[in-house]
Amino acid sequence: MQDGKVRSLEVLEAEQVKSIENIVEKNYGAVFDLKQFLVMKTPEEKIWIASKAVADVDFSSLSANSVGMYFGKLKRNNKINLSTEGCQMVGKEAKKNVAVVDKDSAERFLRGNDVIPIEAAKCENQNFVILKCGEDFLGSSLFVDGKISNILPKSRRLLDKSL
Amino acid sequence: MLERYEKNMLGRYEKIFGERIIAPSKSIWHVRTNTLKISPEDLERRLEAVGDVERMPQHGSFWVRSETNLSKTVEHVLGYFFLQNASSMLPPMFLDLRPEDTMLDMCASPGAKTTQMAAMMKNEGVIIANDVTHKRLKALRGNLQRCGVSNAIVTKMYGEDFWKGGLKFKKILLDAPCTGTGTMNPRILQQTSHNTVKMFSRLQKRLLESAVKCLDDGGTLVYSTCSLEPEENEENVDFAVTQLGLKVEKIDSLSANAVTEWDKKKFSPEVEKAVRVKPDERHEGFFICKMVK
Numbered sequence: 001m002q003d004g005k006v007r008s009l010e011v012l013e014a015e016q017v018k019s020i021e022n023i024v025e026k027n028y029g030a031v032f033d034l035k036q037f038l039v040m041k042t043p044e045e046k047i048w049i050a051s052k053a054v055a056d057v058d059f060s061s062l063s064a065n066s067v068g069m070y071f072g073k074l075k076r077n078n079k080i081n082l083s084t085e086g087c088q089m090v091g092k093e094a095k096k097n098v099a100v101v102d103k104d105s106a107e108r109f110l111r112g113n114d115v116i117p118i119e120a121a122k123c124e125n126q127n128f129v130i131l132k133c134g135e136d137f138l139g140s141s142l143f144v145d146g147k148i149s150n151i152l153p154k155s156r157r158l159l160d161k162s163l
Numbered sequence: 164m165l166e167r168y169e170k171n172m173l174g175r176y177e178k179i180f181g182e183r184i185i186a187p188s189k190s191i192w193h194v195r196t197n198t199l200k201i202s203p204e205d206l207e208r209r210l211e212a213v214g215d216v217e218r219m220p221q222h223g224s225f226w227v228r229s230e231t232n233l234s235k236t237v238e239h240v241l242g243y244f245f246l247q248n249a250s251s252m253l254p255p256m257f258l259d260l261r262p263e264d265t266m267l268d269m270c271a272s273p274g275a276k277t278t279q280m281a282a283m284m285k286n287e288g289v290i291i292a293n294d295v296t297h298k299r300l301k302a303l304r305g306n307l308q309r310c311g312v313s314n315a316i317v318t319k320m321y322g323e324d325f326w327k328g329g330l331k332f333k334k335i336l337l338d339a340p341c342t343g344t345g346t347m348n349p350r351i352l353q354q355t356s357h358n359t360v361k362m363f364s365r366l367q368k369r370l371l372e373s374a375v376k377c378l379d380d381g382g383t384l385v386y387s388t389c390s391l392e393p394e395e396n397e398e399n400v401d402f403a404v405t406q407l408g409l410k411v412e413k414i415d416s417l418s419a420n421a422v423t424e425w426d427k428k429k430f431s432p433e434v435e436k437a438v439r440v441k442p443d444e445r446h447e448g449f450f451i452c453k454m455v456k
Contacts, residue, residue: 059316069308136237157240
């Protein structure tokens with residue numbers, strides 16, 4: 001979200017939130033309760049979530065720059081490209097479209113490279129998948145012909161060595 | 164330049180603390196677990212793979228001696244921890260934060276304390292995280308996202324004018340922009356002149372005025388800086404007490420007492436309840452004062 005975009009945020013009704021939950025379930029087999037949050041959408045179909053209490057604050061007199069946390073972006077054909085945080089929230093419950101990578105590939109992925117997963121049995125071709133390494137959920141990228149095509153934003157990339 | 168710093172600044176600090184002070188070690192990393200994403204126990208295990216880990220008194224925080232640049236690790240990118248000086252973790256602890264609170268972090272960037280407070284509030288309630296420049300807001304937003312903070316509204320306003328928004332809060336953190344001399348960074352110490360100190364002191368008073376206007380009656384304001392200068396610390400608390408009608412609440416003494424008089428001016432006795440963290444190998448110098456309206 002950038003300056004001025006807050007005004008264009010649409011707070012979603014329960015039915016609209018349910019439809020996003022359905023998209024998450026359809027793509028990842030995860031029952032994720034989005035209703036615990038205030039869910040908002042930008043005109044670009046980006047989904048933001050915030051604590052419910054945010055709805056009780058009238059910040060119209062303030063120059064608001066962003067509200068809550070970026071969850072993911074809705075895509076064509078009922079798909080969703082989750083943010084790293086969205087992956088970490090949904091990933092624990094995900095039963096499909098989770099690509100497992102080894103530690104070396106995890107680092108290469110976080111540096112912006114395409115990688116080949118060691119396990120991708122339930123990954124759909126041309127869909128967004130959650131990358132997992134051990135207990136870590138690394139982010140979302142496209143699964144194309146057995147490879148992870150890296151679309152991790154530069155701001156979430158690793159620039160040097162890991163632990 | 165170094166000579167000027169030796170003469171001007173270190174002399175002042177000896178007078179303030181009554182002894183020669185040492186700069187914080189650059190080879191120790193200060194790590195605060197982001198409990199919104201990982202447990203301190205799990206993070207500690209991972210940190211042990213890269214260095215000697217020592218637990219801080221603050222739960223879930225560690226000093227790590229390591230050659231690895233921890234800011235460029237998988238764990239950092241994934242938001243499992245925030246690199247934040249041990250002293251800087253203290254001010255939020257005096258706000259008695261609860262998950263249902265709506266609070267103001269008036270000068271929030273880069274978000275070390277904001278993300279800490281979000282974790283303390285379990286990502287519930289609301290934090291209004293304010294700052295002013297595009298660059299600072301970008302850093303703030305990036306850190307809030309990386310740490311998975313969903314209870315913050317980021318606003319872009321001059322702190323001095325924040326009160327014009329008309330919102331009132333029971334809890335406010337004013338971690339004011341300052342000279343930063345508590346870091347003991349040689350470059351900062353070399354660049355800090357008496358004029359710079361005076362300039363920040365004036366700005367901090369304006370911020371205090373604004374914060375007090377935003378504070379509910381009976382509300383709590385924690386004022387902090389990473390400056391060692393009495394003009395930015397005790398002098399401003401004296402201003403808040405004598406000109407703005409705040410009362411100081413005593414907090415447990417940390418490592419040094421507040422200065423009671425400076426530059427031929429004697430401060431209100433209330434100022435004695437404020438505390439300083441004396442710079443040492445494991446701490447940056449810090450000033451913290453809890454006030455009530």
